[in-house]
Amino acid sequence: MAHLETPGTLPARESELRRAFLSQVDIVPGGERLRKCIQCGTCTGSCPVSYAMDLSPREVIARFRAGDIETILRSRTIWICASCYACTVRCPVEIRITDLLYALKRVAMGKNIRPRQFPVYALSEAFVRSVKWFGRNYEMGLLAEFFLRSFKWINLLKMAPLGLKMLKTGRLGLFPDRIAGHADLKKIIARAEEIEQPREPVPVRTVTDEVGYKAIQS
Amino acid sequence: MEYTYYPGCSLTKTSKPYDLSTRAVFKALGLGLHELEDWNCCGATVYMSVKETVSFSISARNLALAEKLKRDVVAPCSACYLVLNKTNRFLRELPELNAKVNDALSAAGLYYGGTVRVRHPLEVLVNDLGIDAIAKKARRSLEGLKIAEYYGCQIVRPQRGFDDMEFPQTMDQLFEALGAENVYYPLKVRCCGGMLMTTANDVAMKLCHDLIACAQGNGADCIVTTCPLCQMNLAAYQDQLSAKFGEDMHMPILWFTELLGLALGLDAKTVGLNAHLEQIPEKILSLAA
Ligand code: SF4
Ligand code: SF4
Ligand code: SF4
Ligand code: SF4
Numbered sequence: 001m002a003h004l005e006t007p008g009t010l011p012a013r014e015s016e017l018r019r020a021f022l023s024q025v026d027i028v029p030g031g032e033r034l035r036k037c038i039q040c041g042t043c044t045g046s047c048p049v050s051y052a053m054d055l056s057p058r059e060v061i062a063r064f065r066a067g068d069i070e071t072i073l074r075s076r077t078i079w080i081c082a083s084c085y086a087c088t089v090r091c092p093v094e095i096r097i098t099d100l101l102y103a104l105k106r107v108a109m110g111k112n113i114r115p116r117q118f119p120v121y122a123l124s125e126a127f128v129r130s131v132k133w134f135g136r137n138y139e140m141g142l143l144a145e146f147f148l149r150s151f152k153w154i155n156l157l158k159m160a161p162l163g164l165k166m167l168k169t170g171r172l173g174l175f176p177d178r179i180a181g182h183a184d185l186k187k188i189i190a191r192a193e194e195i196e197q198p199r200e201p202v203p204v205r206t207v208t209d210e211v212g213y214k215a216i217q218s
Numbered sequence: 219m220e221y222t223y224y225p226g227c228s229l230t231k232t233s234k235p236y237d238l239s240t241r242a243v244f245k246a247l248g249l250g251l252h253e254l255e256d257w258n259c260c261g262a263t264v265y266m267s268v269k270e271t272v273s274f275s276i277s278a279r280n281l282a283l284a285e286k287l288k289r290d291v292v293a294p295c296s297a298c299y300l301v302l303n304k305t306n307r308f309l310r311e312l313p314e315l316n317a318k319v320n321d322a323l324s325a326a327g328l329y330y331g332g333t334v335r336v337r338h339p340l341e342v343l344v345n346d347l348g349i350d351a352i353a354k355k356a357r358r359s360l361e362g363l364k365i366a367e368y369y370g371c372q373i374v375r376p377q378r379g380f381d382d383m384e385f386p387q388t389m390d391q392l393f394e395a396l397g398a399e400n401v402y403y404p405l406k407v408r409c410c411g412g413m414l415m416t417t418a419n420d421v422a423m424k425l426c427h428d429l430i431a432c433a434q435g436n437g438a439d440c441i442v443t444t445c446p447l448c449q450m451n452l453a454a455y456q457d458q459l460s461a462k463f464g465e466d467m468h469m470p471i472l473w474f475t476e477l478l479g480l481a482l483g484l485d486a487k488t489v490g491l492n493a494h495l496e497q498i499p500e501k502i503l504s505l506a507a
Pocket of ligand 4: 082084237298370371409410411412446447448451
């Protein structure tokens with residue numbers, strides 16, 4: 001099919017984004033099915049939060065194929081997705097929309113696109129730190145750090161009554177649990193971080209053709 | 219039957235009642251639950267983190283530890299259940315990732331061969347023991363109690379798991395056998411917003427409003443859940459929800475293990491009902507009398 005061949009040459013920034021995205025698609029089994037989207041809109045219709053998105057899930061796929069990742073990365077959509085998988089299980093051509101949105105989120109975080117009104121990145125980073133330090137998710141510290149880092153300290157105050165209730169019922173730990181195998185876990189993480197590095201720069205692989213764009217040259 | 223128990227972070231603190239009731243119910247039914255020694259967070263960061271090898275390795279450490287014990291893993295938290303299962307599947311489908319993760323694990327002398335089954339307690343009880351066997355052990359009837367069963371989104375999706383992805387029935391059948399009446403609850407698998415409660419509060423509040431309003435409208439006495447975060451989202455913000463929407467949004471939100479525990483004759487404290495953030499009405503507490 002002609003339209004699968006080439007939509008023209010992509011701007012430099014766009015092909016860079018595309019390369020970053022495709023390297024993420026790499027870790028989504030079946031990620032290359034993107035090409036098969038028939039734009040039926042089932043994903044959007046199934047999504048419980050599409051009403052609050054600026055780009056619907058269907059439109060995300062359309063924009064991606066049209067070579068407009070930039071717009072997707074600056075949209076509310078990737079931060080609003082609740083990863084409930086409603087779209088994924090209903091898509092007639094089995095596109096893993098949720099996982100693709102995750103991949104886009106990762107690309108956005110990697111490119112330092114961090115919308116203040118959706119501080120998902122702050123939560124995510126606080127979370128990673130908590131696990132690194134303690135081996136477990138220390139919820140009390142996590143939430144405090146999250147609210148402080150996302151400059152929503154006012155929310156921290158609003159949460160206070162709930163916090164008190166949780167303390168009273170013994171459901172809030174004031175101190176983190178640190179696991180005994182903490183040293184082991186640290187070693188695993190350190191080794192994994194080492195392995196992670198060689199991912200850049202991402203080689204252009206056959207998956208690019210699969211998605212429908214021969215225009216991206218190395 | 220013996221199982222390895224993976225409580226996950228939430229159950230150690232914020233969702234303590236779910237932990238207590240899960241242990242108590244397994245004990246009452248004669249099933250062995252052995253907590254995985256020195257488990258770490260499941261790595262729900264998998265998709266949030268930019269560094270996927272790191273996240274999968276964190277998750278896989280648990281599976282590697284569990285593999286040595288040769289028992290199925292029981293994970294009551296929907297997020298843990300999803301993440302551990304996903305790690306299993308990705309390691310199976312992506313040999314390259316598998317190699318990297320095992321390389322990372324070897325730094326601590328571990329290896330994961332991919333043989334551990336990760337299961338949800340609801341599925342374990344219903345499939346390994348059976349609804350009839352459970353009903354036979356019941357000491358109290360749930361007659362007169364109207365419930366809305368809420369499964370949340372992550373235990374039936376994204377893989378075809380142990381129940382239907384759109385209209386699961388496992389819990390419904392279980393509680394019906396125990397005498398309860400199930401109200402029509404079409405939002406069974408609709409998302410509660412999960413972490414959006416902290417990152418996009420307005421959106422999550424609307425989702426939680428819809429879930430509670432639907433149960434109330436259909437005459438339910440309570441909503442029964444299978445996940446720490448679902449229960450938390452629905453139970454912890456009822457005052458704020460009532461103020462925001464100008465309706466009374468108060469309703470007891472139980473974990474399925476709590477209600478099952480009551481039916482099995484356990485008392486309210488043993489299943490953790492005394493540590494709820496929302497009011498638990500007499501109608502439910504009197505079940506334990
Ligand atoms: S449901 Fe699938 S095929 Fe339909 S628009 Fe969404 S992604 Fe495309
Ligand atoms: S996974 Fe995200 S995009 Fe898909 S239906 Fe759920 S919220 Fe919407
Ligand atoms: S999903 Fe949540 S509760 Fe489960 S282990 Fe991970 S952080 Fe802890
Ligand atoms: S907490 Fe919400 S988002 Fe998470 S599984 Fe439960 S219903 Fe789904």
